[in-house]
Amino acid sequence: xxxxxxxxxxxxxxxxxxxxxxxxxxxxxxxxxxxxxxxxxxxxxxxxxxxxxxxxxxxxxxxxxxxxxxxxxxxxxxxxxxxxxxxxxxxxxxxxxxxxxxxxxxxxxxxxxxxxxxxxxxxxxxxxxxxxxxxxxxxxxxxxxxxxxxxxxxxxxxxxxxxxxxxxxxxxxxxxxxxxxxxxxxxxxxxxxxxxxxxxxxxxxxxxxxxxxxxxxxxxxxxxxxxxxxxxxxxxxxxxxxxxxxxxxxxxxxxxxxxxxxxxxxxxxxxxxxxxxxxxxxxxxxxxxxxxxxxxxxxxxxxxxxx
Amino acid sequence: xxxxxxxxxxxxxxxxxxxxxxxxxxxxxxxxxxxxxxxxxxxxxxxxxxxxxxxxxxxxxxxxxxxxxxxxxxxxxxxxxxxxxxxxxxxxxxxxxxxxxxxxxxxxxxxxxxxxxxxxxxxxxxxxxxxxxxxxxxxxxxxxxxxxxxxxxxxxxxxxxxxxxxxxxxxxxxxxxxxxxxxxxxxxxxxxxxxxxxxxxxxxxxxxxxxxxxxxxxxxxxxxxxxxxxxxxxxxxxxxxxxxxxxxxxxxxxxxxxxxxxxxxxxxxxxxxxxxxxxxxxxxxxxxxxxxxxxxxxxxxxxxxxxxxxxxxxxxxxxxxxxxxxxxxxxxxxxxxxxxxxxxxxxxxxxxxxxxxxxxxxxxxxxxxxxxxxxxxxxxxxxxxxxxxxxxxxxxxxxxxxxxxxxxxxxxxxx
Numbered sequence: 001x002x003x004x005x006x007x008x009x010x011x012x013x014x015x016x017x018x019x020x021x022x023x024x025x026x027x028x029x030x031x032x033x034x035x036x037x038x039x040x041x042x043x044x045x046x047x048x049x050x051x052x053x054x055x056x057x058x059x060x061x062x063x064x065x066x067x068x069x070x071x072x073x074x075x076x077x078x079x080x081x082x083x084x085x086x087x088x089x090x091x092x093x094x095x096x097x098x099x100x101x102x103x104x105x106x107x108x109x110x111x112x113x114x115x116x117x118x119x120x121x122x123x124x125x126x127x128x129x130x131x132x133x134x135x136x137x138x139x140x141x142x143x144x145x146x147x148x149x150x151x152x153x154x155x156x157x158x159x160x161x162x163x164x165x166x167x168x169x170x171x172x173x174x175x176x177x178x179x180x181x182x183x184x185x186x187x188x189x190x191x192x193x194x195x196x197x198x199x200x201x202x203x204x205x206x207x208x209x210x211x212x213x214x215x216x217x218x219x220x221x222x223x224x225x226x227x228x229x230x231x232x233x234x235x236x237x238x239x240x241x242x243x244x245x246x247x248x249x250x251x252x253x254x255x256x257x258x259x260x261x262x263x264x265x266x267x268x269x270x271x272x273x274x275x276x277x278x279x280x281x282x283x284x285x286x287x288x289x290x291x292x293x294x295x296x297x298x299x300x301x302x303x304x305x306x307x
Numbered sequence: 308x309x310x311x312x313x314x315x316x317x318x319x320x321x322x323x324x325x326x327x328x329x330x331x332x333x334x335x336x337x338x339x340x341x342x343x344x345x346x347x348x349x350x351x352x353x354x355x356x357x358x359x360x361x362x363x364x365x366x367x368x369x370x371x372x373x374x375x376x377x378x379x380x381x382x383x384x385x386x387x388x389x390x391x392x393x394x395x396x397x398x399x400x401x402x403x404x405x406x407x408x409x410x411x412x413x414x415x416x417x418x419x420x421x422x423x424x425x426x427x428x429x430x431x432x433x434x435x436x437x438x439x440x441x442x443x444x445x446x447x448x449x450x451x452x453x454x455x456x457x458x459x460x461x462x463x464x465x466x467x468x469x470x471x472x473x474x475x476x477x478x479x480x481x482x483x484x485x486x487x488x489x490x491x492x493x494x495x496x497x498x499x500x501x502x503x504x505x506x507x508x509x510x511x512x513x514x515x516x517x518x519x520x521x522x523x524x525x526x527x528x529x530x531x532x533x534x535x536x537x538x539x540x541x542x543x544x545x546x547x548x549x550x551x552x553x554x555x556x557x558x559x560x561x562x563x564x565x566x567x568x569x570x571x572x573x574x575x576x577x578x579x580x581x582x583x584x585x586x587x588x589x590x591x592x593x594x595x596x597x598x599x600x601x602x603x604x605x606x607x608x609x610x611x612x613x614x615x616x617x618x619x620x621x622x623x624x625x626x627x628x629x630x631x632x633x634x635x636x637x638x639x640x641x642x643x644x645x646x647x648x649x650x651x652x653x654x655x656x657x658x659x660x661x662x663x664x665x666x667x668x669x670x671x672x673x674x675x676x677x678x679x680x681x682x683x684x685x686x687x688x689x690x691x692x693x694x695x696x697x698x699x700x701x702x703x704x705x706x707x708x709x710x711x712x713x714x715x716x717x718x719x720x721x722x
Contacts, residue, residue: 258692274687276685
């Protein structure tokens, strides 16, 4: 046996325990969830009876006919879209400012990164206070009070308790998106900053010697170089957003008529309040598919890149 | 050698002796906040004075209204690792989830042996029973059809008499609105406070007996009185603070404390909350039953059950017997701000609690929906969703349809 083969074999044995654990605790459990989602286990007694009765995709069918779940899917779509866009745009913007190495930039770098260290529950509670509308128009609270003191009472609004919507986009999501963006944009900034600092100085200097302006430098040199960063940021923020629970649960409950409801919240209620295990598992599987739709193309492209 | 054998024998003996008198008992609850935790700790301390050798393991799980605790409990019950006894709301929350699947031990014979079976009102025994057997021992009783009001504002807007009828109530709300106050404080961020309002309107509209029959399967949900209930709720929404969806029940109660709102319908745990804020019952705030429900006691009760295969069954029974005693009920309840479930226990010296304890002895008892006593948990979640939809869209027809679907889902729709 060659040395290389020996090494490979040793390596295989070293990762074997992890493989086994992942196999059981990830893939086998995913399989169990799929199995539950196609069962009739929609009460504690049917679950305890242990008798598995296959009912096909009926739980999924029921979900897609459920107006609340339809709202959840639209909310997830819009939340993900705006949360992603907000984090990436703000992240690039902040990273470019910090990268100029002005005085105090390292202080601001830490300041922007700081929200990421806070739990979503805390963020949700605090932003919940900030955006609490107060009893309009007589006694506004939070931002509405600030607006009143600034003389901009006409901008006062119901924020996350608003039931207005444009198409399927519930405007009550806006404050939630702001809070989420506040939390994660610092992290995206840090990713971009690392990317910007990895661009060779010579390249920038060469471009400058050739007479390119700041904007050209940004769009023609920096942005293409940062493309992999954008992709990873989209993956990280995207999968967080698809499974978001704690921020919204703490901030809005799920809003009047579920305007800020998300699949994870619905899953929690179905599972632990209503004892509808099969329905809850179906929601979990739908969430898994949504996350997989984001992650798998990324894994595929990075796998191809390595080869 | 003899000495050694003696020492060994002695130590074995003493070990078994300690073991015989002692051991542990694990009590599972969600009492982690405010007066609840104090009440629980005081009760455990009192229990330890009686049984110094039984070590009480206080397993509490924090989280509003037991949401997290219930999830943990379900996992433990499913995994075959039950606590020795656990807190649960009287009625369907226990029956549907644990009794019907056969996870609980009936307690009727113990209650009779301890001579306490007839110390609880019949209506309450009915709620904690399934097929003639009692499955949990009631410790505390709360009433949830009480409207609290700020006495100062009440007088200021020119009200002299507590409203007795629906029309008087609406007139009072109208007066409060005209004076620029929030007439009825509501905080339904967590959905159930709006559902609680509706269930009380249902009691008023159907009457206690018919309301109870809805959940016995003797009366169908598909009833015109459900429409008129929902219409009344829509009518009430004109008098509610506009930011109700951003507030929890405590925030709504606070509006009354801060002198911004006149009325607040809430379970009487709000009474305890007002007292913690420094208000004096009868002086700073008053109370009356929601008009139409004067003759009814809408009940939320905390009880303790005995799971099958409880690891320390003997100690659990000792603890349950203790909880059923007037001694334990009088220690626990005044601190929590509830009345004892036993009619012969001392309710303390709070004027509200004395009055409520008297009502509890004499009135008809109806179980609360949103607190899990009247219907299975699956119904409660859907019911809350329907009401949440109603207060947002004011669409009575749609809300009724949602309630009917929910009832059908748990086999409560009888026609």
